Amino acid sequence: MKPAIFLLVPIMCALPVVAEERCQYLEDQVDQANKAMASIFADGITDNSAPRETNRQIKELNQKIKQQTAIQLAIAEGCDTSSFLPNDMGSYITPALECATEQLKGNYKAASCEMSNWTRSEEE
Amino acid sequence: MVQLTLPKNSTVRKGKTWPKPQGATNLRQFRIYRYNPEEGGNPRWDTYWVDMDKAGTMILDVLLYIKNNIDPTLAFRRSCREGVCGSCAMNIAGRNTIACTKGFDDLPKGVITISPLPSQPVVRDLIPDLTNFYAQHAYVQPYLKTDTPAPEKEWKQSEADREELNGLYECILCASCSTSCPSYWWNGDKYLGPAALLQAYRWLIDSRDEATGERLDDLEDPFKLYRCHTIMNCAQVCPKGLNPAKAIAKIKHMMVERVS
Ligand code: SF4
Numbered sequence: 001m002k003p004a005i006f007l008l009v010p011i012m013c014a015l016p017v018v019a020e021e022r023c024q025y026l027e028d029q030v031d032q033a034n035k036a037m038a039s040i041f042a043d044g045i046t047d048n049s050a051p052r053e054t055n056r057q058i059k060e061l062n063q064k065i066k067q068q069t070a071i072q073l074a075i076a077e078g079c080d081t082s083s084f085l086p087n088d089m090g091s092y093i094t095p096a097l098e099c100a101t102e103q104l105k106g107n108y109k110a111a112s113c114e115m116s117n118w119t120r121s122e123e124e
Numbered sequence: 125m126v127q128l129t130l131p132k133n134s135t136v137r138k139g140k141t142w143p144k145p146q147g148a149t150n151l152r153q154f155r156i157y158r159y160n161p162e163e164g165g166n167p168r169w170d171t172y173w174v175d176m177d178k179a180g181t182m183i184l185d186v187l188l189y190i191k192n193n194i195d196p197t198l199a200f201r202r203s204c205r206e207g208v209c210g211s212c213a214m215n216i217a218g219r220n221t222i223a224c225t226k227g228f229d230d231l232p233k234g235v236i237t238i239s240p241l242p243s244q245p246v247v248r249d250l251i252p253d254l255t256n257f258y259a260q261h262a263y264v265q266p267y268l269k270t271d272t273p274a275p276e277k278e279w280k281q282s283e284a285d286r287e288e289l290n291g292l293y294e295c296i297l298c299a300s301c302s303t304s305c306p307s308y309w310w311n312g313d314k315y316l317g318p319a320a321l322l323q324a325y326r327w328l329i330d331s332r333d334e335a336t337g338e339r340l341d342d343l344e345d346p347f348k349l350y351r352c353h354t355i356m357n358c359a360q361v362c363p364k365g366l367n368p369a370k371a372i373a374k375i376k377h378m379m380v381e382r383v384s
């Protein structure tokens with residue numbers, strides 16, 4: 001395995017585009033985790049039973065760990081992480097609630113549940 | 125194949141069946157765990173018939189009825205008789221709870237078994253040895269820790285900050301949760317268990333406390349906190365309706381957030 005890594009490192013250095021893509025990918029991972037956390041939060045609006053609430057805490061925790069891992073990898077890749085926004089589910093609460101409301105109506109494939117279309121709500 | 129040998133005196137044998145009270149029409153059968161280390165031998169299940177018209181309404185009333193009218197040697201702990209002191213926790217009909225607030229109406233039909241809290245050494249009959257449980261509670265330092273000099277009158281807290289303590293401060297340390305947790309059964313010497321961790325979170329989240337980092341450091345190892353696998357027995361059994369598993373998840377959040 002060692003020679004392969006030995007070869008990979010200079011290739012990565014020689015291909016800045018790939019490195020940028022990696023950084024973008026990792027930043028997207030952090031953002032997706034924010035969306036997932038907003039969705040987990042919105043799912044809990046109507047059910048606060050102990051097992052479900054605890055389960056949501058654990059799911060949210062897993063997303064935070066995912067963000068932490070992505071940031072650590074980004075730092076290891078030499079990415080500029082200043083634009084990464086971990087722990088920012090608040091920006092996606094509005095679309096998450098819209099989706100949860102549709103799902104409560106039984107509309108499980110609502111367009112508002114397509115996370116890739118969710119946009120960040122700007123701070124007032 | 126692994127050969128396991130059960131510890132000495134671990135098999136519960138059939139015990140004595142006490143006579144039915146004379147003239148009673150509303151009888152109920154209770155099977156109660158009896159063990160007296162001074163007598164040696166194995167623990168046993170003694171059978172008692174209780175006149176439910178005379179015994180009161182709670183399981184603690186039944187135990188007192190038995191002690192006062194049938195068998196004065198039966199040993200159990202109790203103090204407040206109103207769900208405040210946590211002394212009377214035991215396993216009733218297969219579920220940990222406190223005897224003084226457990227009414228008959230909540231119980232299944234048929235014979236009711238009553239045994240000490242599981243997984244702890246037994247001092248006698250329904251009295252578990254909670255030395256380890258209390259040591260774990262002490263380990264989380266359940267008191268305010270501050271560096272700033274104490275104010276003249278009191279440490280103040282906003283209403284919102286005080287609200288954070290709801291669902292945590294009400295714990296009566298009955299040990300029902302910890303002793304219902306399979307992870308605690310297995311690693312009770314190293315895993316702090318739901319009750320101690322609920323208290324750990326109660327102080328971690330207290331806006332007046334100034335030892336958050338130190339408190340988190342004290343929980344940072346593979347066992348003390350991370351043996352919780354969200355099995356949720358703790359929340360199921362807590363007689364005060366608390367949710368230690370959620371408090372534990374919140375501590376794990378704090379652990380992640382302080383690294384980020
Ligand atoms: S959390 Fe509930 S079950 Fe656990 S010790 Fe406290 S009161 Fe008892």
Ligand code: FES
Nearest residue numbers: 203205210212224
């Ligand atoms: S006797 Fe105090 S809680 Fe039951």
